[in-house]
Amino acid sequence: MRLVVARCTVDYRGRLDAHLPEAVRLIMVKADGCVAIHADGGAYKPLNWMNAPNTLVDHGDHWTVVNPKGETLTITLLEVLTETAHELGDDPGLQKDGVEAHLQALLAASPQAIEDGLTLVRREYPTAIGPIDLVCRDAAGQVVAIEVKRRGDIDGVEQLARYIERLHLDSSLGAVRGVFVAQVVKPQARVLAEARGFRVVEVDYDDLRGMRPDELRLF
Amino acid sequence: MRLVVARCTVDYRGRLDAHLPEAVRLIMVKADGCVAIHADGGAYKPLNWMNAPNTLVDHGDHWTVVNPKGETLTITLLEVLTETAHELGDDPGLQKDGVEAHLQALLAASPQAIEDGLTLVRREYPTAIGPIDLVCRDAAGQVVAIEVKRRGDIDGVEQLARYIERLHLDSSLGAVRGVFVAQVVKPQARVLAEARGFRVVEVDYDDLRGMRPDELRLF
DNA sequence: GACTCTATCTCGGTA
DNA sequence: TACCGAGGTAGAGTC
Numbered sequence: 014m015r016l017v018v019a020r021c022t023v024d025y026r027g028r029l030d031a032h033l034p035e036a037v038r039l040i041m042v043k044a045d046g047c048v049a050i051h052a053d054g055g056a057y058k059p060l061n062w063m064n065a066p067n068t069l070v071d072h073g074d075h076w077t078v079v080n081p082k083g084e085t086l087t088i089t090l091l092e093v094l095t096e097t098a099h100e101l102g103d104d105p106g107l108q109k110d111g112v113e114a115h116l117q118a119l120l121a122a123s124p125q126a127i128e129d130g131l132t133l134v135r136r137e138y139p140t141a142i143g144p145i146d147l148v149c150r151d152a153a154g155q156v157v158a159i160e161v162k163r164r165g166d167i168d169g170v171e172q173l174a175r176y177i178e179r180l181h182l183d184s185s186l187g188a189v190r191g192v193f194v195a196q197v198v199k200p201q202a203r204v205l206a207e208a209r210g211f212r213v214v215e216v217d218y219d220d221l222r223g224m225r226p227d228e229l230r231l232f
Numbered sequence: 233m234r235l236v237v238a239r240c241t242v243d244y245r246g247r248l249d250a251h252l253p254e255a256v257r258l259i260m261v262k263a264d265g266c267v268a269i270h271a272d273g274g275a276y277k278p279l280n281w282m283n284a285p286n287t288l289v290d291h292g293d294h295w296t297v298v299n300p301k302g303e304t305l306t307i308t309l310l311e312v313l314t315e316t317a318h319e320l321g322d323d324p325g326l327q328k329d330g331v332e333a334h335l336q337a338l339l340a341a342s343p344q345a346i347e348d349g350l351t352l353v354r355r356e357y358p359t360a361i362g363p364i365d366l367v368c369r370d371a372a373g374q375v376v377a378i379e380v381k382r383r384g385d386i387d388g389v390e391q392l393a394r395y396i397e398r399l400h401l402d403s404s405l406g407a408v409r410g411v412f413v414a415q416v417v418k419p420q421a422r423v424l425a426e427a428r429g430f431r432v433v434e435v436d437y438d439d440l441r442g443m444r445p446d447e448l449r450l451f
Numbered sequence: 452g453a454c455t456c457t458a459t460c461t462c463g464g465t466a
Numbered sequence: 467t468a469c470c471g472a473g474g475t476a477g478a479g480t481c
Contacts (some may be wrong), residue, residue, distance in 0.1 A: 111248030
């Protein structure tokens with residue numbers, strides 16, 4: 014990893030045009046060739062960047078970075094303050110717990126948390142337009158398609174609508190209804206879901222994690 | 233900006249739990265207090281981070297970073313290889329050109345570029361499920377809802393469909409038709425838009441920028 | 452390679 | 467502040 018602190022200007026021409034006026038910034042060049050230009054604030058996102066793979070040419074007073082799509086990043090160096098390089102080696106990578114997949118797994122183990130009498134038919138039920146998070150049957154035997162989100166946004170409701178439209182093409186299933194499950198459901202998403210005739214359920218991740226499927230069956 | 237290259241482990245507890253095993257990484261602490269831990273690859277996104285505002289406490293062999301929501305980032309330093317600090321100063325910020333907002337503004341100023349005889353009723357027309365980019369009336373006085381995208385994808389067509397569905401609930405407007413405008417419309421999006429009965433218009437950003445509203449009126 | 456979907460998304464605008 | 471939409475979304479997984 015190469016770290017250059019320099020007074021510079023930067024221009025990006027690609028999916029849009031962007032320009033950075035003269036200022037002192039950190040230029041980070043990683044071992045895989047990706048380049049990021051950071052100011053001294055503003056979260057982790059760099060002001061400007063070019064991902065790998067790309068070709069970096071050092072013209073002395075300016076660098077040009079070009080990617081295979083023809084997008085270019087031009088860094089004009091007006092004054093290099095420091096330049097260092099470091100060997101970091103490979104990284105073992107990040108281990109995560111608590112993402113949507115886990116929420117889905119917990120709900121698959123305890124569909125009663127969504128609705129009394131619900132039993133799982135299949136997780137990641139395949140359709141031509143992608144897998145449905147959970148497919149269940151309710152107490153009356155009707156098929157229920159369930160979309161699981163951490164944050165219930167409008168996009169998720171549309172996703173559920175597409176899946177249900179798809180399932181309706183499969184007449185062997187009979188009538189199918191939809192349930193939209195999330196830890197938090199946004200107001201606009203709730204409006205749309207209800208307009209579409211979907212039930213909306215908010216669930217708590219920690220409660221779910223604390224539940225045992227057998228405990229749930231006591232109700 | 234403080235730059236520390238160190239062999240470290242990192243733990244995040246917050247919206248999810250995440251753990252980084254021991255490895256050499258770059259730890260970036262910006263002037264606003266935000267912290268980012270970078271490996272030597274993987275584009276610009278850090279492996280782990282904590283945005284400002286937060287409180288960083290240096291316990292010598294480990295740092296704890298806590299934000300107001302109670303999320304914590306713990307960095308255990310096993311071996312500090314280098315540590316530097318730099319004064320970068322304020323950044324004038326990024327200047328962008330060619331984003332959707334510019335396209336929308338240009339089209340609002342020259343709706344004739346979409347269709348002869350179109351006059352603007354309102355930009356960002358409010359509905360319960362979000363604002364419609366442009367609402368116009370055509371030469372015949374019919375209401376036209378217009379969705380503007382830089383890249384015309386299926387999502388944008390569905391967005392337009394939702395808006396029109398919503399507008400139909402407002403009987404005072406009469407029949408409403410939809411126009412999908414983008415610099416590039418993907419084939420799938422075009423098929424869907426036409427199936428929904430929407431007109432599809434591709435516009436050129438540079439042409440629009442060159443137009444004057446009065447020039448357009450010459451036609 | 453194309454498509455789909457998630458994200459500690461980030462970031463900006465607005466009510 | 468919370469909500470909502472755009473993004474050079476990036477990144478991962480699947481087909």
